Amino acid sequence: MKRGMREAIIGNPVILQGMLYLVLKLMSLKFVLNATFRRLIKNEYGTFDRTIALQTRDKSIKLYVVFHDGRMTVRRGVPAHADVTIVYRSPQVIREFATLSPEEMLNYLLTNKLTFRGNLSHLSRFAYILNNFAPGKKGRPVKDGAAPAAGGHAPAVRTGLISRRGELRSTPGDRVKYLREPYLQAYTIGDFPGLRAQRELHFTARPCVCAERARLITQYFLDTGFEYDRSGNRRQPVLRQAQALKYLLTNKRPIIRENSMIAGTTTSRDVGVIIYPEGHGITLWPELRTVSGRKLQPYDIEEEDREILDKQVFPFWSDRNVREYARLSNNFPRYQELDERFVLYFMWKTVALSHTVADFPRLLAHGVMPIIEDAARRKEEAQDEQKRGFYSAIETALRGVLIYAEHLEQEAQRLAVQAGNADRYRRLADMLHRVPAHGARNLDEAVQSLWIFWVALHNESTNAGLSLGHLDRWLQPYFESDMERLSPGKEQEAYVFHALELIGNFFFRCQDHLPLVADVGNKLFGGSSSDQAITLGGVDRSGKSAVCDMTYIFLKVTEMLTVRDPNMNARYHPGVNSDEYLRRLVEVNMVTSATPSIHNDAAMIQSLKSVGFREEDAREWCATGCVEPTIPGRHFGHTNSMMFNMVAALEMALNDGVHPLMDEQIGPKTGSIMEGAFAAFEDFYRAFERQLRFLAYQTIDYNNSLGLAHQDIRPTPILSSLFEGPLDRAKDLTEGGALYNTSGVACIGLTDIVDSLMTIKKLVYDEKRTDFATLRKAVDANFEGYEKLHTMIRNRVAKFGSDEREVNLLAQRVIDTVFDIFYTRTNYRGGHYLVGFWSMSNHVAFGTLSGALPSGRLRYKPFTPGLTPENVRGVDLLSSIRTIAGLRPERMPNNIAFNVKVAPDSRDTHEETVNQITAYAKSYFELGGMQMQFNIVTTETLRDAMEHPENYRNLLVRVSGYNAYFVELDRDLQLEIISRQQMRV
Amino acid sequence: MIESRALIVDLKRNSLDDGPGIRTLVFFKGCPLRCVWCHNPETKHAYQELMFDAKVCISCGDCVKACTRGAIALSDPKRIDRQKCTRCMECIETCPSGALKLAGRPWMADELFSEIMRDEPFYRHSSGGVTFSGGEPTVYLHFLSGLSARLKAADIHLNIETCGLYDHELFERHLLPNLDMVFFDIKFIDPFLHKKYTGRDNGVILDNFLRLLGDGRIDVTVRVPLVPGITATGKNLSAIAEFLAGHGIGKIELLSYNPLWTGKAAGLGHTLEYERKVFMEREEEDRVRRTFKDFDIGKY
Secondary structure: OHHHHHHHHHHHHHHHHHHHHHHHHHHHHHHHHHHHHHHHEEEEOOOOOOEEEEEEOOOEEEEEEEEEEOOEEEEEEEOOOOOOEEEEHHHHHHHHHHOOOHHHHEEEEHOOOOEEOOOOOHHHHHHHHHHHHHOOOOOOOOOOOOOOOOOOOOOOOOOOHHHHOEEEEEOOOEEOOOOOOOOOOOOOOOHOOHHHHHHHHHHOOOEEEEOHHHHHHHHHHHHHHOOOOOOOOOOHHHHHHHHHHHHHHHHOOOOOOOOOOOOOOOOOOOOEEEEOOOOOOHHHHHOOOOHHHHOOOOOOOOOOHHHHHHHHHHHOOOOOOOOHHHHOOOOOOHHHHHHHOOOOOEOOOOOOOOEEOOHHHHHHOOOOOOHHHHHHHHHHHHOHHHHHHHHHHHHHHHHHHHHHHHHHHHHHHHHHHHHHOOOHHHHHHHHHHHHOEEEEEEEHHHHHHHHHHHHHHHHHHHOOOOOOOOOOHHHHHHHHHHOOOOOOOHHHHHHHHHHHHHHHHHHOOOOEEEEOHHHHHHHOOOOOOOOOOEEEEEEEOOOOEOOOOOHHHHHHHHHOOOOOOOOEEEEEEOOOOHHHHHHHHHHHHHHHHHOOOEEEEEHHHHHHHHHOOOOOHOOEEEOOOOEEEEOOEEEEOOOOOOOEEHHHHHHHHHHHEEEEOOOEEEOOOOOOOOHHOOOOOHHHHHHHHHHHHHEEEEEEEEHHHHHHHHHHHHHOHHHOOOOOOOOHHHOHHHOOOOOOEEEEEEEEHHHHHHHHHHHHHHHHOEEEOOOOOHHOOOOOOOOOOOOOHHHHHHHHHOOOOOHHHHHHHHHHHHHHHHHHHHHEEEEOOOOOEEEEOOOOHHHHHHHOOOOOOOOOOOOOOOOOOOOOOOOOOOHHHHHHHHHHHOOHHHHHOEEEOOOOOOOOOOOOOOHHHHHHHHHHHHHHOOOOOOOEEEOOHHHHHHHHHOHHHHHHHOOEEEEOOEEEEEHHHHHHHHOOOOOOEEEEE | OOOOOEEEEEEEEEEEEOOOOEEEEEEEOOOOOOOOOOHHHHOOOOOOOEEOOOOOOOOOHHHHHOOOOOOOOOOOOOEEOOOOOOOOHHHHHHHOOOOOOEEEEEEEHHHHHHHOOOOOHHHHHHHHHHEEEOOHHHHHHHHHHHHHHHHHHOOOEEEEEOOOOOOOHHHHOOOOHHHOEEEOOOOOHHHHHHHHHOOOOHHHHHHHHHHHHOOOOOOOEEEEEOOOOOOOOHHHHHHHHHHHOOOOOOOOEEEEEOOOHHHHHHOOOOOOOOOOOOOOOHHHHHHHHHHHOOEOOOOO
16 A cells, blocks of 8 residues: 555656656755766866756656756756757656666666667766766776676686597698698697697686777877868868877887787787777776676776776767767768667677778788888879878878887887897897788798788777688798798698697787677677688689698687687588588587588679679688678678668568557558458568568668768778779778678578568468467467467478478568668668678577567567577478578578587597588588588586586687677577577487 | 388488488388387377377367367367277367377378488488388388389488388398398397287298398398387397397397387377386396397497
8 A cells, every 4th residue: 555655656757757856956966065076077178068858758757957067957848959868768667767777777778668869979978977876886896706707717618628639630632732631630739838828818818998099099189180180171081090090000009928929919908908989989988987897798997097088088089989970960860769779770880890801912922011102102193182192091001000010129129138038039020120011921920910910900990890811821822931941741840830839829819809898789799709700711713722731720720729719710612622621620610619610612602793793703702700701802891781680670560660669650651450451461571571671771871871970980091001992093991992892781580580471471361270460469468368379380380491392482582572672772882782691699689679479489589590490390400401501692692690509419429420510511512501600519518507607718609600608698698599409410 | 012102100300320321210100010118109000090299288179179079078188089089180180289190191102202302412421311110111012112212223321120020022022122221120039928029929020030131132230129127138138149149140239218108109099008107227228238248239
């Protein structure tokens, strides 16, 4: 009774508004009374002067807060201008909000109970201020041992898997020249103490925010101006970027890690989280105080860095980051508002656009000097100012790269005098004197040259998905020329050992940085590293096998280290590459339990040709980020420009354009099921198609506007310098300077859609076992009270993956539909949109935000990952392999992710299991399948890992296209992986 | 009589336990033996049966309404009164959960051939193939004659699992030339026990076995089902070991007891003459396996 009273009182909007007013009023008093709090709303540029409005969707509550001149005032009503408006779905939500933990608040945002309009940077800042008021949520001690995923204590790393000396042997095939036993089974990680130490560090070092880059780049613009230079002239974006990069590379600390054979580091920390304030850096703002204590992927952050980011860096970029720049230039567009509801699509250009591979062979062979000279010459010849500016940008940025190398050289000389092991540092200094300015003369120089350029690229653009390409065939000439000089036997054997160690070192260098992931991102793409893909094998430009000695060296390193990044991809060309090679790919995949992912060269090349790539170019494709194809040095195809939730379109078609989670009219009105709108299945399919098109066009408009923002805010002179096209056209890659200019889309939820459409077709229209209205009601009720219908769906409707003709045709039809919708649109660089079917971990994120579906999938359950059939009756491993292999590669040019989880039988020998899995892979590829990745691990192991994460630090799993450490994943995602189609082998 | 169709209960794909490589198992329906422990009771009779799976049933009652004979009652633990049931199979059509199923569907040889061939690449890349099982596949010797010849022509590795009770002349003429291997069950040496537990004498079976061995054309693997208290007695297993050793056989496969069959038999309305609802104890199984310590015991 008493409780009921209370509910009635605070449920009343008028009273609630009064209470909220009081709370905010009290807060504002703190600013008057307490100097510490006043400091909070000051920064280097003055005070935080913004207006934040708070209201419910029904407008029954409306308040606003004005920060001005170091004071905070609270008012009733709607302000004339608000920088941010926070909208609560109902008064109820406000009431609940007071008691929530940060994680729960996040869920409110994700589930659209809370939405906002306006500048996200200002909201982030406001959230940071609030965080300082919340009791118990202030900065935690930097070393927080309680965080389970951090692995602060030296954990027991399972070594059983990786230190095995293999029993499978091989003889040289393909283009192997020197390795007498290409599987290199004689080596284990135990033979490489240096690698073992780095590996230990990798699994124990806590990532730490590195503010160096953010600080330097901000400092540079504070000194020289951003929009205008000191003399008041408008700055040309690409030149401005190049000058800033040169400043950055000049002032960046040159570091040579004691345990590394390779000089240079991406960040100033052992494992540094890089902040790109012109990209998504500001998403860290609300978490500046809490990030070290968060549950998933916590980062340390030093007080000094926190201050600089909060007071100097983030305020400077509040309107100058890509997201807000796009918003302001397009006057707060609807497509952006929809993006920020999380459930429809995720746009990667708010973070990065560098999903591509540069022409590294050119760098290795000739160095950057010839490019600088070329740019200088072209600058002389150029007629107009813009072009001169562009060539000047290339020259300036590359000069920065050379200055960084020079600083490293000086550092090596200094260490040669001071530290022990003078020889080693002198050798490094010699190498750094040569590369990357000039061509490499041996494998060590090649790797060093590549690494310095790689560091430079990551200082230019976000470390997300930028990829390394065919390192095996590109490094092979250096390996060969080194080997030639040595005598067969002992000397050459010692060199193979050296090559393994060097590549191992390179792998660990690649892990010295992590992408910044805000807590909301942990939910959306948990566990992802920066996905620096390396691609092995396949065929070369002329169609001959490219599998060589270095291919097997990379595979051995992959097997020994079992680390999530670089993301290893292997191309297998049926009929050209040897069986021995495929067998080794399968074996390494088995031993590491997840990597490399294996691609069918023939299918991929055929697919690329069909969308306009020249055959020779198509043959050079390599994986970018997760699995997507890129032609190195010719193709700027932001291959993961967006993660597109196709299921949202289905939900909208079922609800006449309303999205149930948002409870709002989003898409066009396409007909009400309850009013009997769809006379035939075809009518419903057309409604689905219209919603799909509506959402797709939103994403395309947004992607294009973000692309234009990148052109202005963060052009890529360093990357452009190593591409065919930009210099000829005097155009940065972001402007369309490359030969090929596509954009890649990841379409999510195909299985859920096909299974749902099949249910509707079979049960409602063909067999008339139920009517559409009943099915809709059952879906709305999450099938509660509709158990019979639910059972019928599960048992009487053929599912995707059963290889039944009717389902296959429907699946192909959906693929064709979405392909056509995207392909016929042009991006801001003049290229096509290419679709693929893989999901990173967004199938979990989108799934947990979506209602029940006609497929029988229950509310908030994950969708199926990538292009993987669901584990249901009638879907066995062979049928699903046949199904996926039967889909047309031409319609999936941005590739697919087909996950197959296999648990080896303990009664089989290692060799038997390898042979069985090789047989699956070979059959799948022969039938035309594009890509597959095996997760080879038992369900018991995974369950044990959930209970004892400390024992499984290095347990790798594939999450639809990328590798992750199982113990770092969000719990929902862990459960999803366990339940994923498990096939007994 | 030339059969154009065979009654088949199920095709099991991606089987890795019934011969080398990746295989498809074909379960034929019908068997001349009446083993009291039959692990695949749905394959015993050479006619279609109605099968009920209590675990899957959601008790919606749609089948009760569908039955014109009043043979189904939710209150009946067996669910179906087999005396009243005419096997019209109307109830299966309405069942939403798949708890009611038809055991046995007639297949044309053509149809079966194409279904098998869908997985041809998997057989080829794993040195696998097809295993005829059941039931007793030789019940359909004439059907198999044409089918196996076509599979042989397509270079598919063929295996058969047989209880050994068949007409050797016909077997030799119609099937043997196309087979690559045979899994031959030996259950008892003592003819009295054989008759008691399988309903048939083992004279012909052992005779067929020796003829197959003597012929020497084909790889024969002996398999012995371990049924606690019946075949898995010290006396019986020693007799089998002695018999095999006497014929120079050093390799054997032992099939572990699996109690799941009792549920299936009950769902078919069969009367159980023998029942054991638990797996064999670890020690018990180890003990009986020791009887064959001089043999190479296969994996499965």
